Amino acid sequence: MVFHVLTLFPQMVKDALSYSILKRAMDRGKIEINCIDIRDFSSGKHGQVDDAPYGGGAGMVMMAPPIYGAWLAAKALAEPDAKVVYMSPRGRMFTQRVAEEFCRRESLILLCGHYEGVDQRALDAMDADEVSVGDYVLTGGEIAAMAVIDAVARLIPGVLGKCESYQHESFSDGLLEHPQYTRPPVFLDMPVPEVLLSGHHKNIAAWRREKSLEQTAKTRPELLLPDVQFLAKGSEPGKAAEKREESAHSKRRVNMKGIITVLGNDQVGIIAKVCTYLSNEGINILDISQTIVQGYFHMMMIVDITNSMQGFEGCVEDLRLIGEDIGVQIKLQHEDIFNSMHRI
Numbered sequence: 001m002v003f004h005v006l007t008l009f010p011q012m013v014k015d016a017l018s019y020s021i022l023k024r025a026m027d028r029g030k031i032e033i034n035c036i037d038i039r040d041f042s043s044g045k046h047g048q049v050d051d052a053p054y055g056g057g058a059g060m061v062m063m064a065p066p067i068y069g070a071w072l073a074a075k076a077l078a079e080p081d082a083k084v085v086y087m088s089p090r091g092r093m094f095t096q097r098v099a100e101e102f103c104r105r106e107s108l109i110l111l112c113g114h115y116e117g118v119d120q121r122a123l124d125a126m127d128a129d130e131v132s133v134g135d136y137v138l139t140g141g142e143i144a145a146m147a148v149i150d151a152v153a154r155l156i157p158g159v160l161g162k163c164e165s166y167q168h169e170s171f172s173d174g175l176l177e178h179p180q181y182t183r184p185p186v187f188l189d190m191p192v193p194e195v196l197l198s199g200h201h202k203n204i205a206a207w208r209r210e211k212s213l214e215q216t217a218k219t220r221p222e223l224l225l226p227d228v229q230f231l232a233k234g235s236e237p238g239k240a241a242e243k244r245e246e247s248a249h250s251k252r253r254v255n256m257k258g259i260i261t262v263l264g265n266d267q268v269g270i271i272a273k274v275c276t277y278l279s280n281e282g283i284n285i286l287d288i289s290q291t292i293v294q295g296y297f298h299m300m301m302i303v304d305i306t307n308s309m310q311g312f313e314g315c316v317e318d319l320r321l322i323g324e325d326i327g328v329q330i331k332l333q334h335e336d337i338f339n340s341m342h343r344i
């Protein structure tokens with residue numbers, strides 16, 4: 001795959017990408033980085049590439065003609081419908097899914113902006129896809145483009161070696177990665193979790209799944225929405241869905257929402273236990289918030305129990321027992337209680 005980078009700082013991009021895995025990928029011909037200096041396409045005597053914005057305002061805007069010239073040069077080397085990606089904080093978010101979408105292409109043309117932005121006409125002429133690497137503003141698009149190149153390149157077959165597999169990493173299955181351990185077995189009095197030394201592959205996989213769920217719920221709960229039930233360990237999507245359908249049909253439930261509260265001393269595994277139960281039970285998490293105040297763990301979830309296999313009362317009891325088991329208080333209440341309390 002060829003990455004054509006339209007930039008004012010070609011050396012910066014070339015240098016930063018010539019290390020480690022990307023360097024090896026270039027040496028093996030898996031990827032090519034072709035930097036095109038936008039300044040080479042300036043028509044001014046002093047290589048001018050920016051000017052004051054029409055309508056006034058602070059800063060400078062990158063001029064359309066040099067960018068357009070650099071794009072034509074890249075296009076001449078790329079396939080006719082090569083995509084242009086403009087690195088910009090106002091673009092759509094760059095995620096693992098977008099990286100997967102990009103890595104299927106033969107080439108990408110990445111435009112790195114600077115100053116207060118780029119003349120809109122250049123972007124329109126190139127039909128640029130605006131992409132942001134996060135909700136913060138960098139000094140220029142180069143660092144963002146390098147992040148995109150890195151994330152896309154490592155998905156190209158043959159770029160990662162056997163030891164650098166991406167099968168089980170964060171986002172590969174919609175969850176964040178579980179913690180990893182290596183030698184020594186004890187470090188600063190902290191032993192490696194026993195299950196990882198057991199050699200029992202099923203238990204290790206289950207433990208990792210649980211830790212992934214727990215990590216995701218803790219730091220990025222929005223990734224668990226809206227379909228957490230198919231993510232948990234041991235769930236058989238086909239069967240569970242069938243059963244839910246049957247159950248929902250026979251009990252004629254309509255959009256039943258519940259509120260789960262969990263309160264107790266903070267400890268490892270609370271979120272994983274609750275999420276795993278909900279997912280196996282076919283209960284969808286609609287919203288989640290979690291805090292730890294002076295060592296006390298508090299979580300509130302809005303859940304859709306319409307398709308629960310147990311029915312509401314069964315779930316109330318199951319969750320209460322799970323809470324007892326791990327030493328926290330877990331309550332499931334019907335949303336109607338809150339609505340009628342409000343009316344009273």
Ligand code: ADE
Pocket residue numbers: 087088089131132133134135136137138139140141144
């Ligand atoms: N250029 C400046 N900030 C950026 C961001 N957050 N993402 C992509 N390009 C940028």
